[in-house]
Amino acid sequence: MLKNVMNLHLFDESGEGGNGGQTNSGDNGNGSQGNAGATYTYQQAEEIATARAQRAEQAALKSFFQQQGMSDIEVQQAIADYKANKEKNKPNVSEIEKERDTYKQQVEQMNNEKVLTSKGVKSEDLDYVMFKVTKLVDDKTDFKKAAEKFLKDNPKYAGAGTYRIDTSSGSEGKGAGGSLNSSINDAIRQAARR
Structure with missing residues (x-):
């Protein structure tokens, strides 16, 4: 397997590269030194590479479709249809997360109602007791412990204590x-x- 090795000393500004340390010290007319080659930032190089990759992909797709006997207009339409279908089939992550959170809340509420009814809370008092117990829940106290504490302090809501x-x-x-x-x-x- 061959590896491309790049001699980085060629680009070193110290002048000890493969060209014998030649630097461009010519004056470009306004008193500053000029560079013979263009320099690019990382972002510019990335944009150029992305644009070239997109053009190559377009050319490959166009060539494929033309080999299938399609005209230029049909090729452009097929590419546009493909991109539209790709966007349409992309899942909406925020909508999925919202739906998941809704179902998670419903399951949690059903479990909390089950805990309260097992402790003897009447159905007509269930909403009020759930509201009060939810206020007692924090990082250290889960719903079950908060329900026990609330019902101990307010036995009139527990069925066994009436x-x-x-x-x-x-x-x-x-x-x-x-x-x-x-x-x-x-x-x-x-x-x-x-």
């Missing part, structure tokens, strides 16, 4: 209506025995 009045005896019973159900069942049984 108070009901036992209608048969007039006393209060703690729970989700356990004593109320048993008293209703007792009243039904007594009525059936008569």
Whole structure:
């Protein structure tokens, strides 16, 4: 394999290059020294290389299409159609990210609702409790811990901590209506025995 080796000393300004150190020290008429060759910045060289590559690509495509029997107008139309299809098929990354974030929020909300309902929060209180618990979430506290803290401080929103009045005896019973159900069942049984 052959490698092209470039002698960089040729371009060294110290004058020790392959041309014996010749420099152009001629006066160009206005008192400044002139350069025999043009110099380009990296950006200019990159632009020139890109333009040449595009022209070569255009020429190759044109040659291919002409070999297929197409006229110059058909070649230009085919190239324009190809570029339009290429742009049309390019994915819109910002739209995809926006859609992903929307679905991510929906899944997170469903998971949060599931956590709250498992802790006994009633459906009519769910939005309020979720709003309050979300305010408690930070870098150190996740939603589950914040929900536990909020429901501990506000037990009236948790289903297991509600108070009901036992209608048969007039006393209060703690729970989700356990004593109320048993008293209703007792009243039904007594009525059936008569």
